[in-house]
Amino acid sequence: MTETLWPAPVATTPVDATVTIPGSKSVTNRALLLAALADGPGWVRRPLRSRDSQLMADGLRALGVTIEEQVNNDTGGTGGGEAWRVIPAPALRGPASVDVGNAGTVMRFLPPLAVLADGPVHFDGDPRSHERPQHGVIDALRVLGARIEDGGRGTFPLTVHGTGALDGGTVELDASASSQFVSALLLSGARYNNGVEVRHVGGPVPSLPHIRMTVDMLRLAGVQVDAPGDGGEKDVWRVTPGALLGRDLVVEPDLSNAAPFFAAALVTGGQVTVRDWPKHTTQPGDQLRDLYTRMGGDCAFTDEGLRFTGTGRVHGIEADLHDVGELTPVIAAVAALADSESHLYGIAHLRLHETDRLAALAKEINGLGGDVSETEDGLRIRPRKLTGGVFHTYEDHRLATAAAVIGLAVPGVQVENVATTAKTLPDFPAMWDELLAGPVAGG
């Protein structure tokens, strides 16, 4: 098979740019699903338009939800421009067929909603969807009263036999492989006859900020949720049955996708401002402020957003990324360019993401002459002089953006299938070119 190679541009001068990052994948896909379950129409403004969010929108459409693309400039200052108007279906319908691609949010979040359809809903996706764990969701839905065929494999392809309603109630599950198991059940749980109580049993749950995002967004939709951290029992989440309100919601920029752009400031000794950085957010990407500061950058809020400034010297870091695993690939890339060793840990679950991210990062950085070793739950990265070469991306958007960061400092890096960035960041190569073009970038 011929490889499509993208020559990663080298930064010849410190970057100096202000960029607009498209909307958060995690917020957009939750907002679409909650709007689809609401008792009236809603708006999702400044949505992410990427492969993952299109898959979510198309999946909901297949079940009878109307999602209209609109350009609306008269929104009273709450975010004009592009928006999705979501009109819930009078009744979710089956038979239907849903493509989950390789989108964790679609493969975990839609089956709990499909139990409410009035017929069978067939789910399938990319080959990787047949490998990513789904048992937490399937087994839990069965306990709550659903009939699901999975061919005995515990994952995709599968058929959810919707009957228009689900008893719901209390369920135990092990969410140590993915926080999305918990979020998935909570998101649809208010529409089950008895609501849902999810009790996690097992090792620590990763990506807790994403569960907090689920809880906050449910509450904004008028749902009553009890959660740990609000005085609730540890590892127990409870959603009371009830109606959801159709809302008008503006999606925050995707802070995890800011990671490569701020990394450019760090490794070139330049400065990058990301517009509209929220002051309060549940997005794990907000932790970049701390992580990149520890790696030698300096950040400050400005009138426009958040600005990172680098000195060109990058330090290694010892960091538990259990809560913010999706930042790992780009942090590993920065660490490979640092002046001291890094140890990234708490991220064994990354082996079950778009690809086995720990193995892929070690192999590809070492392929450029690096010195990365896998540990049981992370990576040790000892910086070495890197050389050019092909960086494979394994259909993982974050591997591609990580490679672009290395390419800023290492001539001759060729990124295989950079188009895979379309999963959450359409037009990444054009945005990267603009970043390097100077202060008017992203204008």
Ligand SMILES: O=C(O)C1=C[C@@H](OP(=O)(O)O)[C@@H](O)[C@H](O)C1
């Ligand atoms: O709920 C979400 O939107 C997400 C949860 C996390 O998944 P895991 O808990 O599987 O890491 C994260 O890595 C993923 O990118 C998005």
Ligand SMILES: C=C(OP(=O)(O)O)C(=O)O
């Ligand atoms: C793990 C990720 O995605 P997904 O939503 O497919 O799990 C990610 O975007 O880093």
